[in-house]
Structures are given as C-alpha cells and as structure tokens.
Amino acid sequence: MTNIAVLGFGTVGGGVVELIDANQDAIRKRLPEGLYVKYILDIRKFPDSPYGGRVVDDINRILEDPEVSVICETMGGIEPAFSFTKSALEHGISVCTSNKELVAARGTQLMEIARAHGASYLFEASVGGGIPILRPLRDSLAQEEITGITGILNGTTNYILTKMDQEDASFDDVLKDAQAKGYAERNPEADIEGKDACRKIAILSSIVSGKSVRYEDIPCEGISEITKADHAFAKLAGCRIRLLGTYRKSGEAVFARIAPYLVPEDHPLYSVSGVFNGILIHGNMVDDVMFYGQGAGRYPTASAVVSDVMTLAAADGKCVSTEWSEEKLTLTNAEREKNTFFVRLPDSRLDAAKQLFGDTIVKTLGSLGGETGLILGPMTEEVFGTVIQALPEAAYLRML
C-alpha cells in the first residue's frame, strides 16, 4: 500500500480522494499494492464526510510520518502551497500538483529543491486539466524537435467565445451566464485577460525549450474586447475566434504569445468548443499531433493528479525528472513575429486602408453593419502596428 497525503480538501483535492476510492481496481492493475489517502490537510473540519477522520490541520503530522510516500498539493495559490511543497521536498517526499499558479511562478525553484533532495515535483494537472500532455511531451515526443505549440488552454474563455458565436450574444451577457453556471469566477480577470492561459503556455514553453520561460515576458491579450462584429466577420471568413497560447521556434528566434485568433475551419482546433481544451504540438518529424479533453473540472483534473501519483508510486516516490533548467529563455522581440491579420473598419475608411495595406490585402470579406472586413497576408507585428496606427477606427485580430 502506498500512502499519500492530499493538501487541500477542495474541488480538486476532494476529487483525488474520491477517484482513488472509486478506481482502486483500475489502480491495482498497475500498482498491485494499491493507493491509500492517509491524510487530508485542511484547516476546516468535515464531520459529515466519510473521509473526515483523515483530515488534519498540521502539515508536520504529514511530513513526520515516514509512511507518506507522495503528497498531492491541490490547494492552489502561492502561499501556503509554496512553503508546504518546499518542506515536503526538503523531507525527500515527492509532490504532485494541479497548482498552475505556483508552477508558473516558482516551479523552477521547486524542481531544483526536488532534485537536491532526490525527490520529484510533477504537475501534469497544471496544464490542460485531465488531458495527458506534459508526460507525452516529455516521454513520447522526446525524439522530436518541437517547433510549435498552439493551444486552447483555458476552458472559461473558450466557453464564452463558443457561446458568443453560437448565440450571437455579447461578451458581457455571456460572462454573466458563465459566472451563474460556475464556469467563470466572480473575479474573472485571470481567465478573461488571458493570465491563466499565459501561465500554461509558459509551462509548456519551458518544457519544450528546456529553459525557464517567465510568463511575465509573454505578450498577453484577453478576450474582453471581442465583439459580436468580430464573430460575424469570423463566420464570413469561415473561422471561429479562439483564445490561443502559441510558442514558435524558427531558427534562433523564439516567440510566445497569448491572444485571440481567427481559427479556420480546416484547423484541428476549430472544433474545440465549450469548456474543452486542445493542444496542438508540431514536431519536425511527427508533424502535427493534438491532445484534446476537459481542461478543468473536479474529476478530470483529479485524474491527472492521480496519474502523477501513480508514476511516483511506481518509482517508490523517487522518479526524478529534470523538466527544465534554471537558465532563463530570452524570447525574441515580439515585434519581429510574423502574423496574418483580420482587420475590420468603417466602410468609409476602406479606400484609406487599401492605400495603406496595398498588396498585403489577400481577401476582402465584404461589408457587415457598416464595416468592411479585410484579411492581410503575413507581416511582422512591427510593420502591422505602424500601419494600423493610421487607422484608429479599425479593430483587428490575428489569424492562424
């Protein structure tokens, strides 16, 4: 029997405890001795829970019990999650987590501490919820030169964009609906401004590059400025709007970005709708591979946490995997990235736009509600940014 402890008896932590109970048969096929949740750390009491007797409020009870092989940190936030994780690793106890905020902010440091103490710090659940992505990237695609990642990494924003599109609804109305349904937080900023997706593309970029990518260095735009008009033009162009996290390596240049993009119909991310996530990886030999599933939710996220527990349990808690080095990855100046753009502007400004963009206009989408939509061929962000300044009435989005 491998004894584990779960820190935080909230949505994900509760899911971990329930999953280990419900799926013990499946687990024993792989780990014949089975898994047992010996402790749950929470400052609250749960007298009505069947697991209430295992709840403790002192981390030292867990750290000082030599029977605990693996700790799951499902508290979220930086503190006290960081201190507890650090202490566990310093005790030589491996930790797995769903805490993307902590992984993005202090993951490099925690991996160093893990290595120094012969332990592991794993975080499959921090990106893509239940989707197996970090381990396949590390294990199944280790023979590839990964040159691109394009991901729908946040379910809340994907739900909002999908609803706006399907119901011709405004951002504000759909956000309220999403909050009522529990798909968006009362303070939705981390989701809608792209910060959550940004942490995830930083983690993915770090794994792929082997160096530390700081999420603060990644240009990040959210979806709060997206309008019904954007969706109407996207449809006209045979596209859907999706908030994407991108990583591109081309020779020595490396770009990463969070922004809403127009995704064309023949792209595999086009049909990733609602709360689902999809992550497309481009390798130099395997070409495109995509991983799709529920990017959040109690049981999918718990499933990813338990997959890490099982990896650690199978390796007696000592599976040390170097994810990335402390060395910082310097991203190329984002102004040098080439993109294609969709622009919409008042019909009256079409002639001015034609003069400014000239041959770079590859398609005119026609007029909708007094505005004309244009699609521009690839140009650097710098060139586009300079020209678009002469058209202050215009709105724009990038295209895949």
Place this chain on the structure above:
Amino acid sequence: MTNIAVLGFGTVGGGVVELIDANQDAIRKRLPEGLYVKYILDIRKFPDSPYGGRVVDDINRILEDPEVSVICETMGGIEPAFSFTKSALEHGISVCTSNKELVAARGTQLMEIARAHGASYLFEASVGGGIPILRPLRDSLAQEEITGITGILNGTTNYILTKMDQEDASFDDVLKDAQAKGYAERNPEADIEGKDACRKIAILSSIVSGKSVRYEDIPCEGISEITKADHAFAKLAGCRIRLLGTYRKSGEAVFARIAPYLVPEDHPLYSVSGVFNGILIHGNMVDDVMFYGQGAGRYPTASAVVSDVMTLAAADGKCVSTEWSEEKLTLTNAEREKNTFFVRLPDSRLDAAKQLFGDTIVKTLGSLGGETGLILGPMTEEVFGTVIQALPEAAYLRML
C-alpha cells in the same frame, strides 16, 4: 552510446535511421549518451546510401553482438519478422516495432517470450502512426476505468471518405486517385475492407481490457459499399461518414466493431479529415480525451518507433511492461449491441418503413434522388437486422 539495430531498410526503417541522425541533439537532451544505429538488416544492398556500410544480411550478426541493446523491427508482415523478433527476445534483447500485423496476430505470444527473458516488446507505432497513444493509455490513464474507444484508425480509408465527401466523387474514382498518389496500396483490401483498422482496435481493446482480444472475433465492415448517396444524406443530417473502430464496455458486456458511421458535427472526430487519425478515449473520471495526428507515413511512424527505443534505452533495454495477459477476452454477442441507424430507401417504400420502424424513427431527412433518409433511435443490432430484412431495397449505416 546506445547501439541499436534496425530490421528492414524500407519506408519506416529508413525513417528511423534518418530521424536518429537528424534529431541526435534532441535525443541527447533525454539520453545524454545518444543513440547509434549500428546495423541495418536487409537482404538488399544500398551502395549509394550514406548508411550502406551498416547494412548486413544475417540476423545472427546482430543477435551475437553484445553491444546491441535494442532492435527495431520495421519489416512488416508475419515472417520472417516473427522469427527474428522471437530470437531477439530469447537473446534478452528488447524489440520495438511498427508491425501492427504481427502485433495483432502474435503479440500476446511475443510479450510472453519477452517477459520470460527479461526483455520488452513495445509497439507504439503499430496504432495511430506518430500519435502518442499506447503509452498515454498505459501510463497517463492507468487510474481510469476506460469504458469506450472510438477511433479513426486508418488513414487510407479516411482519405477516401474525405475526398468522396468534398468532391462528390464515387468510391472507385477516389480509390484510383488514392492509389496514384500512393495513399492506397495496389491491393487495397486490407485498408478498404477494414482489416487494418480491425487489427488496431484489437490492440487497443487488449491494452484497455488487459486480456487478449482476437481481431478475428470483431465484426468488421469496410467502406467499399459507401456511395455518393450516403454522403449526400450524411450532409443533410449534419454528419460526415468515417470508418470507426469502437470498443464499448457497459457492465459485463464488451463490444468491439469496425464499421462506417455517420459522425455528427459536434463530435471531436468530425473534423479528423484526410490521412489523419484520431482516437477518442472515454474514462469514467477524465471523460473524453482525444489524440490526433498522422496515422501513417515515413517520419511520423519512425518517430513513434524511436520513442519506444528511447524508453528502452533509458531503462537499459529492460523496461518490462505487461501489456495484456494471454487470457482471451470473450466479446459479448455483437447482436446485442445497441446502435442508432441511418436508413435510406426508395421514396415508394417510405410508408412500409414507417409501419415497420414506427416510433423508432426519430427524424426524416427528406428526399434526395428518389430516396428518403431516416434516422432511427437506439435498438439492438438483432432487432434492426430482423426488421431491415423486410426492406431489401434499403441501405443503412450506423450513427455515433
């Protein structure tokens, strides 16, 4: 340096040799000592190849060299691939392969031999080409009760169905085009009659159930009877036709099947087009996850083979993984499986169909070219089979 040998210098074997050369830097990030192809077994000579000097025609040269840690079998077919693999495993040398025919026919036996000699038999490339699927199933989803697999598992048939749909073309015309482009074999039977897909769903079902699923036990229909009319009605129903391999576990009942299905627009497999494959896995906790990528081709398949080589090299060639037991899985009588059906029949027979199917008709698709399309709610194969006998003019397909 881990020395390996490649059996068969054809499409996939050549890809393995080239990939290991081209991506040595990526490989060394994970395996600092690197990989080296010491031998290539082929009865042909390759005087113009930069690798020609490594080609040998005697398997014993390889088996008797103690420096060879891992063998890649990329010959295809049953013999001599089976004998060579068996000999290698009996020498304690682990083997990885892209040979789905051999895995489906003799995989259980080869895994037993591998276990008995402390070696491994791995076959990531045998299902889904370059898509990481077997290892994620085994490692990342080991905590799940897998209750369903739905896969587009054959690129040739998916290319043909996609082309028929997009170009309103007949099966025969598209098959000729696919043969001219090299997407279909001159003798296309294994692909178009579903046999290749059947081997793959047998492998997936064996991994998921832990028992040996014989592909001969799986009901298998191909796509050679699909007509333009089927595609026209599919469009009317908001669907696309795809050849699917399915595995369903419901209580004690276990079903597997290969057949063309109508896939609705909101299903993640709907947009898997052309030579791409997609495999949807349903777990009791993680819900749906899908894996997508190129199901065949020189470099994608080679990439999957090399991922197995790296797993074995990292474990000194000894990573023993029990994939499934020799015990045979008895599939439930396929007549008891419930499905929904699409039926098309001459307009003149609509009244007869209404009498026969009654309330089970959930939708009438209208008339096209003198035929009417109907969608029927779920019923067992047995009931459907009995009723449809009274309508010999009708054609039908299953629906997801």
